[in-house]
Amino acid sequence: MxxxxxxxxxxxxxxxxxxxxxxxxxxxxxxxxxxxxxxxxxxxxxxxxxxxxxxxxxxxxxxxxxxxxxxxxxxxxxxxxxxxxxxxxxxxxxxxxxxxxxxxxxxxxxxxxxxxxxxxxxxxxxxxxxxxxxxxxxxxxxxxxxxxxxxxxxxxxxLPGMPECMLVLAKPGISVSTKYVYTNLRVDAQPPEAHPDISRVVEALYAADLRAIAENAGNILERVSCREYPEIDRIKERILSYGALFSLMSGSGPTVFGVFDDPDRAEHCYQELRFGKDKNIAKQVYLTEPWK
Incomplete structure (x- = not known):
């Protein structure tokens, strides 16, 4: 070959x-x-x-x-x-x-x-x-x-794959330094509620319960990235307003994703962020799904 x-x-x-x-x-x-x-x-x-x-x-x-x-x-x-x-x-x-x-x-x-x-x-x-x-x-x-x-x-x-859902991804026109985010997190200074309950997310995957994943998902790095780049929070809020079960920053950012259990709502969110009234909130927008 x-x-x-x-x-x-x-x-x-x-x-x-x-x-x-x-x-x-x-x-x-x-x-x-x-x-x-x-x-x-x-x-x-x-x-x-x-x-x-x-x-x-x-x-x-x-x-x-x-x-x-x-x-x-x-x-x-x-x-x-x-x-x-x-x-x-x-x-x-x-x-x-x-x-x-x-x-x-x-x-x-x-x-x-x-x-x-x-x-x-x-x-x-x-x-x-x-x-x-x-x-x-x-x-x-x-x-x-x-x-x-x-x-x-x-x-x-x-782990078991995500339950069936659609994903909208939106990346603002900024770059975020992973090294900067980790350096400025100050893990020891974070309150207990800042730490997402990873074990419950794992349990929700085994139960194929998308809403339980939504209730327990979190990203501690948002405490740095969202403070430095408020546009990340704005994108999260807009995605939630279109009916996402939850929205998070991926990794150290700046891309935000929203998880939808309704394909029509996901499509509507994608269209509005890509071509509609919110087209200036993100530079790149994608409609996709989990790979199993």
Whole structure:
């Protein structure tokens, strides 16, 4: 096999809690991750010429070691001393720097693809061990579905998928630094009510109870991101006004998602945020659903 077409799926956080800062500077987290159907497209080709070549549809994206896709390919090429190379073409659809793990999803797809086209024989578990070296979200992006994520994000426990629903995603025209958000959270200073009840969200998934998920979902990082960027809260309020069961920021932001049990309400929200009276509240808007 010399060529693969791959899809790299985004994620949202159905709930996100930060437990403590570690000695190594990372944070221990406990969160529920959910893959969604919004995805990038990647063409991966094995070449006789050594080296890595990367092209993208966005001129501002790096095409060298500063791109996680490049580093993912490099990791396996160097480890297995491959004499041939890879050529990658990325069509970016997932918003960049959005809290949706777009870069991690691309890297995960490349790990999977390089393993396939070079017949390296790595199992899913072996790929995940390598994935964590690229970023905390990359192991989950290899796994897909719904999972409880612990440690720095690399300890994954598969969960039942979300009940049937529709998702509206809206990203304002701002960028949020993940490092800034975590640095300014001050975990020890947060009141108990700031921490979402992750265990109840997990129980609600096992019960396939979308409303119970809505009642218990939360994201502690909103306490920093929403304070610094009030437009995030405004988007949440607008999505709720269109009938979402709940609305949260994904990851460290700035993308906000709303969960709808009524497809018509979801469609109406999408149309109003994309083309209607609220079209200026977000720069990018998507209508999608969970990936199971």
């Amino acid at each position: 010399d060529f693969l077409k791959l899809q790299a799926y985004a994620k949202i956080n159905l709930s996100l809690d930060v437990l403590r800062q570690r000695q190594d500077g990372y944070h221990d987290v406990r969160m529920v991750m959910q893959t969604i159907r919004l995805h990038d497209n990647i063409d991966l080709r094995r070449t006789r010429q050594p080296g890595i070549r990367l092209r993208t549809n966005l001129s501002f994206l790096p095409v060298n070691e500063n791109n996680l896709m490049y580093r993912a390919a490099q990791l396996l090429i160097e480890e297995f001393k491959l004499r041939e190379g890879v050529e990658m073409t990325l069509r970016k659809v997932i918003p960049v720097a959005a809290g949706l793990a777009g870069g991690s999803a691309d890297a995960a797809a490349v790990l999977y693809g390089v393993n396939r086209i070079f017949s390296l024989g790595l199992s899913a578990a072996e790929l995940q061990k390598r994935a964590v070296r690229l970023g905390a979200d990359v192991p989950f992006c290899l796994m897909h579905g719904t999972a409880l994520s612990e440690g720095i994000g690399e300890v994954l426990t598969a």
